[in-house]
Amino acid sequence: MVNIVRVCTCTSGTLLIVLLHVSLSVANKQWPLPYRRSSSRPPSDPYCKALYPFCPTGADDGKIPVMTDSDEIQVLALKAPVWEWKYGDFMGKLHIYHDALGFHNTRTGQNFTSEWYELFQLFNCSFPHEVPGRDEPLWCNQGAACFFSGINDSHWRANGTITQVTTITGHQFNQLADWIHHDNNTGPYYSPFQVDDSDSLSPKVWMYSYDCSSYILRVFDALHTFGAVFHSSVNLNYTRMRLYSNEPQLLGNTSQIFGPSGQPDVASALMKFYSNFTPMAASLTFAEHLLHIFEYVVLKEEFYLYFNEQYWFLPMKTPFVKITYGMIPLPATSQLH
DSSP: OEEEEEEEEOTTSOEEEEEEEEOOTTOOOOSSOOOOOOSSOOOOOTTOOOSSOSSTTSOTTOOOOOOOTTOEEEEEEEEEETTHHHHTTHHHHTTOEEEEEEEEETTTOOEEEEEEEESSOHHHHHSOBOOTTOSSOBOOOBEEEEEEEOOOHHHHHHHSEEEEEEEEEHHHHHHHHHHHHHHHHHOOBOBOEEEESOSSSSOOEEEOOBSHHHHHHHHHHHHHHTTOOOBTTOOOEEEEEEEEESSOEEEEOHHHHSSTTSOHHHHHHHHHHHGGGSSOOTTSOHHHHHHHHHIIIIISOEEEEEETTEEEEEEEEEEEEEEEEEEOOOTTGGGBO
């Protein structure tokens, strides 16, 4: 049994949240809500256009080079401020970092970089598009792994860090390559927000983000299962965009909300909310957009999140939104010093 929230527009113009207990075969209450894997990567909608090409120097076929089993491969954690190439260390001062991995083959001297990021830029993964003639929002929220030759030392060292975390064999690297392909094909959707119940040191997590840093953590866990041993002296921090709310309530998926057999009141509420996050209309100033967003998130204490291809209502609470930068331990770090 799960709660589906219906948002009803009353004659007074206010929104009432009515909880209906509906039995759904696709989900039950499990927190944190697991990220739902896909059977394969779906094609992107032709409407979705990238401002910058995705993975321009990666192999067209997505292949990762095969290493000799006995090779020694140094694994490097790469970190730099988001948009460092454009804004330098500005985002670093706000602790907003992008994470990636480097691999150095000590036998051949070859270097490689692997990272996971959005196909159509970050804002498109956070909020949808309103397309004329289309009843429902259009999401351009896919992300993917990029693997390419070389490590851009100047980019990572200028305002970030390069940190060796472990050394693996060529065989373990080849295992990881197979894992990256599977992870990439079954986890196509970017989700930028972590949703917590409080700002405490040990909050209850409703949903975890699925972004560049969670890719690094998944890779570390995979390497650990392949036998990699990590340096205990290494501590790595990660950026999190956090939303704070009471227990999220499921609204439904696109077909349950939009269209002739959907829920028009819920659909209207969603479209009204997301209109505050679309590119600024000519009739509204930047300040007016900020006021609308403040009204929803802080004054009305409302946020609508798209996660696992479903819409969720978040009853927001103090401190509402926060960017954090905290340490997450490496797997089984006590074994190597």
